[in-house]
Amino acid sequence: MSNIDFSQPQRQSVKGLVLIFLQEGRRGLQAFWPVIVGILFAKHSGKKILIIGAFVLLAVILTLIHTILYFRAFRFHIENQQFILKKGYLSRKTLTIPLDRIQNVNTNQTVFQQFLGVMSVEIDTAGTSQKELKISALTKPVAVQLSRILSSYIEVQPAESGEAVRTAPPEEKLVMQLTNRDLLKIGISQNHLKTAVILFFFGIQFYNQVQQYFKEKAAEYAHEATVFLSQSGWAILISLVIFFLLVSLLYSMVRTAILFYDLRFYKLSQSYRIVSGLLTRKNVLIPFRKIQQLNWETGPIKKLFGIYKVNILQATSGVAVKTALIEMPGCLDQHIEGLKSDLFGPDELKDQPVIRSSxxxxxxxxxxxxxxxxxxxxxxxxxxxxxxxxxxxxxxxxxxxxxxxxKKSYFQVSHGQIRVSSGAIEHHFKQMEFHKVQHLEFSQSIFYKKHGVASLRIGNASGFIRLPFIDERIARALHDYLLYYAETSDRVWM
CATH class of the missing domain: 4.10.860 (DNA Excision Repair, Uvrb; Chain A)
Structure with a gap:
């Protein structure tokens, strides 16, 4: 593969014209689908059909013109330790991202992108005011080379001068790979009751949207369903609940396969790389220094299979939340211990006393x-x-x-770290280092002051850890210590 000079402005692949055109068309369909459905099912005369056809043709032509102009105006390059992207034809925009502010460089490839032979590169600058930047249609050689160049700047800590340091691509070690059998275990061990509730409310929302355009029919079907359920016995209702849970199980299995198919977890010198996905193949780089918090959880079925679900939380500015949390199911005990060792060093919390909630x-x-x-x-x-x-x-x-x-509400604390346990049916763990603390919140109502308890929220750039209803003296002492630690520590939080 020949080296590409990214100091010169680059465009997306010409094949990206098809992708951009379809993306704009999809946005239009998502915005106006109820109107489109209403038009399709309504009765029209020949003249009205011609008018509708003319509007559709005009929309296609305008979308095509927009696609071509957008494609020609979209350029990017690297200059003076900065990634620069220019886009827009009516209103020109220039996005400039210092290389040392880049949180992640990820590559994705959907099924359609595989058909076109292109990939997308996502540059996440969470922790700053920038939004996630996405280049949707690069040829695979260009996408891979651009990703490697940008990743080489963020693999290591910035130099003392404050500038990003580019290094040679480090060697990778495969830590974990999910098989089809692992995916089956993960799908079975999901929270199906939670999935059922989500599907139920999604169905209600869908019904409310459809009702606006098919009022009489929707009301008629809803009335018939209400009468049927009111006249049915408990056996029918229980059967419906079981059926709904089975649908939720099927949904969880399909979702697991789509998101985590052939998940591969690699360790580099100072970062992790995760590749996963069936329909969209995602490639995510996670530098150690930008990880704010490590969460892992288990449950009755997960314990039976001996697996955990891990969430790696990175810094987020609130506009790139979807890339701030990296989910990695199917982990074993040795994977959890390896993650804790990489991110926090020797386990100094192991011998610390357990402090429980009141x-x-x-x-x-x-x-x-x-x-x-x-x-x-x-x-x-x-x-x-x-x-x-x-x-x-x-x-x-x-x-x-x-x-x-x-029983599961407790925490352990050391000189520079905290590990919190919570949950009821499932068991959740959260661990973070004190130098990453961004804010603290001490709360105590009049009633709880009478009982000598208080709650403490410890926030970082990716979220917070909550210590509910602990001894007031411990809460105040920990609150004061964290404030002192934040003022005196010279370690950077990212």
Missing amino acids: RVYFRRTWIYKGWIPAILFSPLLLLNWLYVFLLITWILFMLIYSLLTL
Whole structure:
């Protein structure tokens, strides 16, 4: 592969014209799909059909002209330790990104991009005011070479001069690769109840949009469904719930395969690289120094399979959230230990005492999530005696849930790190270093002050860690220590 001179302005591949045209057409369909559906199902005379056809043809021509002008105006190059991109034909825009501000350089390739023989390069500048920058249609040699050049600047720490240092591409070590069997385990161990709730509310939102254009039919079908459910017995309702959970299971399996197919986790000298995806093949570089927090979790089914789900959190400015969290399921114990060793060094938290939340946390959880909902739904007892059984079951379930929440709510702290445990059915862990702390929040209501407890939120550039209902003296001491550490530490947070 010949070297490309990126000091000279470069354009996207000519094949990108097709991709840009289809992307603009898709945006139009997404914005006006209800109107389009209404037009398609409405009755039209021959004259109206000609008028509609003329409007469609005009829209296609305007989109084609926009595509050509946008393509010709889109150029990028590297100059004076900066990546410069110019775009726009009516309003010219120039984006300038210092190379040492680049958070990630990722390459993606959808199925259609594979057909065209092009790739997209995403340059994430999370932690600054810049948005994620995306070049959608580069040939594979150009995309790979540009990605390697930019990645070589962010693989190591900046020099003392403050300028990014370019190094030779480091050697990679394959740490983990997911097989089809691993994907099956991951899909089965997902939170299917949560997925079912999401699908349910998505269905309601879809119904509300359709109802605006098919009011009579939608109302008629909704009435028939309501009558059917009201006249059905418990067996039908339970069958519908089981069916909905099975649909959720299928959705989780398909989603897992699409997102994490052939996931490969590589370790470089000072960063990780993750390649995954079925329909869209993503290639993500994660420098160690820009990782703000490490999260991992397990659950009953995950424990049975001996796997964890890991989330690696990077700095984000709020406009590039989707690239701030890197999800990596199917990890084993040795992978968790390796991540902690790479990011935090020797485990100095292992021998530290466990500090638990107060029993006030248990009482609050049981009251707010158990008794208050039961009281609100108590009028249902007048309709059917079976609701008595359901409400008692709910209160007992939330009793167990609250006890598990208290049992798993604890943290360990050392001179420069903290590890927090939380969860009820699932078990979540979060770990971060103190020099990455960005803000603190000490909270204590009058009621909790009476019981001598308080809550503490420790924020970083990717989110926060919460310590709920801990001893007030410990909360204040930790709060003051973190403020002192932030003022005296000379370590950079990114």
